Each structure stands twice: as C-alpha cells, then as structure tokens.
Amino acid sequence: MCRWASALLLLLALDASAARYVGVGRPATEAEVRAWDIDVRPDFSGLPAGEGSVSDGEMLWIAKCTSCHGDFGDASHVFPALVGNTTAEDIAGGRVAALRDPGRTRSMMMKLATLSTLWDYIHRAMPWDAPKSLRADEVYALTAYLLNLADIVPADFVLSNKNIATVQARMPNREGMTDEHGLWKVDGKSDTRNRACMQDCLEKEATVLSSLPEFAKGAHGELQKQHREYGAIRGTRTLPDAIAAVNPQDLLEANRCLSCHGMTDKIIGPGFAQIATKYQSRTDAIDYLKDRIRNGGRGVWGEVAMPAVPQISDADLDTITRWLGDGAPH
C-alpha cells in the first residue's frame, strides 16, 4: 500500500464515528460551549473570575432572597433553613457536631462540604423565579453573605475566585461526606444481608411497633375517593361526609393556590386556616373572599400581593369559599 493511502486510512479510522453517522450533529462552537458549560467543580474548575463583598451580598439578599429564606437565611417556611447549627469548633475540625443530634434542624450549611456546590447552585438556579439572572459578582456577594451568616468569613470579607479555596478550608462540614458504600457501582456490596427464610422465621410472633395515629387518618383526604368505588376492595372512609364531598385539596391544587398558601400556615400568602379564622365572624365573608380570589388584592396580609385568579370557575370559587367559611377543615 502506498504511503498516502495508508495515511488516508488512518484519518478515516480516527474519524470513523463521523463517517458512521453522516449528516447527524455538528461540532459545537467555542461560544456555545462557553454559554452552556457553567458548572463549577469542587476543585473550582469552571469558576469564573470575579468578586463580591458580604455587604453587597446583604443588599442583594434583601432584594431577592428574603421572601423565601428570611432575612438571615434561617427561615424554613418555604424551604429548609440555609444557615444555623454550625459552630467555631465545626469550622476548626471540619465536621458538624449537630448532625449527630436527631433533635437539631438540618440546615444547608450543616451539610455543605464543598463550597463550589453553593456557588454553582445560586448561579444556575437562583433566584427561584428568575434563575440564571445573577451576574458572577452577584453570586460571589450572595455566597459571601451566607458564609458570613454562618461565621465562616468576617463581615468585611470580599469573596473572589482568588481566595475561595482558603474559604473552602474553613467549611464546617468539609470532612462530613463519605463514598464508602455499595450504592455507586451496579455491582457494589450492600450493607444489609437478609436471608430468604421460608418457615418459622420469627423468634416471637410479629407485633405492631408503629401504625398511623387516629388523628392522622384523614390527613391525606378521603381515601375512599382515591380507590375504585366498586368491587370487594374499596378505599377506607376517612372523612365525615361534609368534608369528603368537597375535597378541597384537589380544587386548591387545580387552581394553583398551594404554591403560595399552606393548608394551615403561611408560605408566601397566609395559610387557609389563618384566612378562615380571620374572617370567621364577618357576615359577608364568602362574597368578600370570592372577590379577593377572583380579582386579587394587596396590603391585608403583608407586602406580597394576592394575584387575581380570573380563570377560576364559579363552581370552584363557590366550593373553596364555602370551605373557607366552614373553617378550612382538612
């Protein structure tokens, strides 16, 4: 074989795949890869240059983050608390002691072993309703503010791509992760070892150690309505007729009410039980609530306005407001 032919064959072999799927796909441009390849690894590869101060972070925080996370990142009414329960000893040792205590709330900062995770996530997914709207410097500032709330950096700190590795060395739970388990590889070894005994397997008769308490039986609504209503196996009745007939959960879900209102407690707007309590003595409560739902309103419960819900059907509006008038039972 002459030299140029073997060179050509070598080229073909190198690019065999392209030959196989002719006309399918194309090379990505550098600009395209830059636009989408936004991930930041624990070794900070992928981290853009920039900086942000704790005080800038505080301003951004108040503008964009407090409604979900609270002024100090410790609120848990919408999402789990971001900071709390980490100590100076944890920062020194790299393990968060409160994680051993089942009684303590698990905040984000208690778990966070890799600072890159926080930077990457704020950058790609926050704020909640406007993800990817923050510039790199803003992400540094917000990260710095959270680190300061957890006493990992001082109040006058400016976080940057140049000093972030030194902050990583102070993360309270930096030694808290393990991958010593059998759940990464498909042929990994399990940490439980039951055997398939077939007869007289128990030393003593099985006794019930845990069951659903009586008061919780209706917590998931009318179970009869979550099963077929014919045949010899039916859903168990769990609610008295008056409540079962309404099934408020489904209506609230269908009309997107539950994004902002909890059944009992405030999320962004007040909880339904709170609304029911507030208006229980008002004689025109039903008409008032119908108007508020249909047309929206503001200034009664706080800063955040109640958006109008023009598309809600008359029947749903009627059922929901009557249910609120009955005290919002569920």
Added chain:
Amino acid sequence: MSPIEAPAGRLLLAPESFLDASFVETVAREGFNEERRSWMRRAFAAATATLAGATLAERALAASPAGDPDILTLPAWSTALGFPVAHRPYGMPAKSESNLQRRQSPGLTSVAQSSVAFTPLQGMFGMITATGLHFERHHQGWVEIDPVRHRLMVNGLVRQARVYTVDDLLRLPSVSRIHFIECGANTAMEWGNVAVPTVQYTHGMLSASEYTGVLLATLLDDCGVDRKRARCVLAEGADGSSLTRTIDIDRALDDVIVAYAANGEMLRPENGYPLRLVVPGVQGVSWVKWLRRIEVGDQRYATKDEALGYVDLLPDGTHRQYSSIQEAKSVITSPSGGQTLLATGHYNVTGLAWSGRGKVRRVDVSFDGGDNWQTARLESPILTKALTRFNLSWIWDGSPAILQSRVMDETGFVQPTYAQLRAARGTRSIYHNNAIQSWQVAASGEVSNVQVG
C-alpha cells in the same frame, strides 16, 4: 385443574349500606364522639350477624331471587347506538376510573414547583405505568419545551464537542427498553415510623415505561470520548433549575439512554419532553429531564442534588454521597393500606418487585408478619432493572393478618427488614429505604400501614 374452594364467608357491607342517613348526617355535622363510634361498631356487628354465611354473590341473589337485575334488565349501553370513532382524538380513561390520580402528600413540601405527585399504585396493573399517572418530581417546576429549539450538547473529555437537535437524535440508531424509575426518596417518610396511609404515598415515587432513544454510548463515541481519562459524566437539564447529576462512566457507557419517547409516544412535558436521560437501576434524580448537556469529566461534580439533597445521613453524622443504585425492593399493591376488604373469600394478592442491580429472581409473600412465606407467581417478561408483577391467591377467612412481600434479585440479595436496615443506617437516612412493607388486615377488613418487629 380444580377451582379454588371459596368457603362461604362473612359479608361486611360498605359503611353507607348499614348506617342510616340521620346518623351519617349527625356525624357529618358534629363529627365522631365516643358514643357515635361505639354505635357504629354495634351497627357493623349487627350487619355482620344478619348476613353471616352469605357471600357477595349470594347477597345479590337474595335481594332479587329471579336473578341479577343487571342481567335481567338490559342497560342503556346495550340498547343504544354508541359514540363515533375519533370522538376523543386522544383517548382518556373511563369516567368511573377518575379516582386514580397523581396526588401530593399534604405537608410534605410547601411549594408545588418543588414537590412530588405520587403514582396511584393501589389501582394499577402489570409492569408498565400508564403514562398520565407517571409520578412527578420537579425541582423548579416543569416546562414545555419547543422541540425545534431544543439542543443537546456533549462536551468535556471528548475529541470534539458536538451539538445535536432532536431531529438528529431521531436519525441515530435507536433502542427501546423497559425500565423502572424510582425516586431515591421513595418511602422516605417511613424511615422512623409509619407516616402515610396508602401505597400511593409509601411507594408511589415509582413508575415504569418502555423508553425509546439513543444509547448515550452512541453519542459519546460519536464525539470521541476519552475512555482513558473519563471517570464520569455530568447530565444537565434545560429547565430553570438546570438540574445536574454526576453519573458513573461505567453506567454511561453501558445501558444509559438519551430517551425521547416513552410507551410509544414522545415523552410528556412533566417527564422531560423532548429529551430525558434514562439511567437504569439508578435513582430518579439522575434521570435528568429536559436534558440539554452531557459533560464528560475526570472528577465528580458535587452538584446541589448530590451534595445537599440526595445524601444519606448516618447516625454518626456522616453523609453518604453519590448513593445512586436502587437496591431490590417489593411491595404488595393490593390489598394495601387505606383499603377495606368488604367480604371474606378469595383475593388476588398482587404487587411489584424490582432491583437496580438486575432481574428479579423470586418474590415471597407472608400473611403472618414474616413468620411463614409462600413463593408468588412472577408475570413475564422478567427484565433487568424493570418492574416485575407478582400475584398470589389468598383466601381471607376474616381473621387478622399481616401481609408482607420480600424480593430476591438475581445477585441473591434479599430485601431487608426494617430492623436490618435501621441497624445498618439508622432512621435519618431519608433516601434508599427498601425495607419490607407490612399491611395489617383487621377483622373488620380494614387494611392499614404498619411496621412490625
């Protein structure tokens, strides 16, 4: 073949049949008190005594000696012209099936865009999940993507970073495979104690579909993956959260699929339209929806959903990170918690078994809380990392029972008891709860979720 002898059993009517209207009204108005409770128990007992010895079928005949009115009098649908073809251009379930819906567990999450809707396993059949009832778990809401504008990029440790359109992927060699998807947090609420009433909420973050798409290995080869240096891939979504997860390179080059279709049609938006990753045997969060990018890397990425969420807390305060494989698990879907058996006699005990490490080899069922076991029939086909349906006949004689199922997979691994699982991982792990589930059947026929020891 001899038919199963069904002894004449007691009959328990549904509550509406033996409580008079005024009693129901009073309870509706004023709720239950101890007096009304005991009245109801007496009414139950009386109804039972009167009808002792009657089966459901006998009861129907007793009311109408000449025969079943539904046989003797033709219903409207037998005596009228039916609906035309394409009356519903996209078919829907029968109206009478509308109780079976995806549902949220109240109080589990406070924001519906970052929540779970559970599959109603209690009323489902076979090994495939009806597409409209596939469970939902989103981290920042679901989105409806324009397939014309969607792109998949492959970059990182490849000879050439490449971009594919949906149309490009449809031109590549395709595979169609049946696999289960289970959220790592399925059964999470039950680690410490019983918390929810029905199998929809205990096990309903579980679904299975026939997926069609391109093997990820095909795309990685097309881009010239650096097999020497590659240790993992990062998968990333195109939604607001742009969720990311690290996947082991051995999985990525084996059976992972870049899927565009499920159960014969393009994916549903809630399930990742137009592209999602299918990572057989691995927890659902890794099956990245609205997939926009695959990056080949030599180090794991510690993304938010593998560093803050989906990490398993051990009693000593350590978290297991990158726990991925869903180990063998099974559950009886009927009879199950929140149901009531209205009569004694024959029942088809049915359920699902699966393993993230391969095929189901065997499923055993116990009626006495785990003391004695019988091997169930497995429906075919039995596929790797897919749901396997099991069935077993049971004649309920009206006495209390505790039902359990226990799977063994092809590696010989046997599904653990709660005691074994807690001994290994404590009660705060949240993820990867694959313990044996117990359903208690009371003499009244009421089935409830229990944990036994």
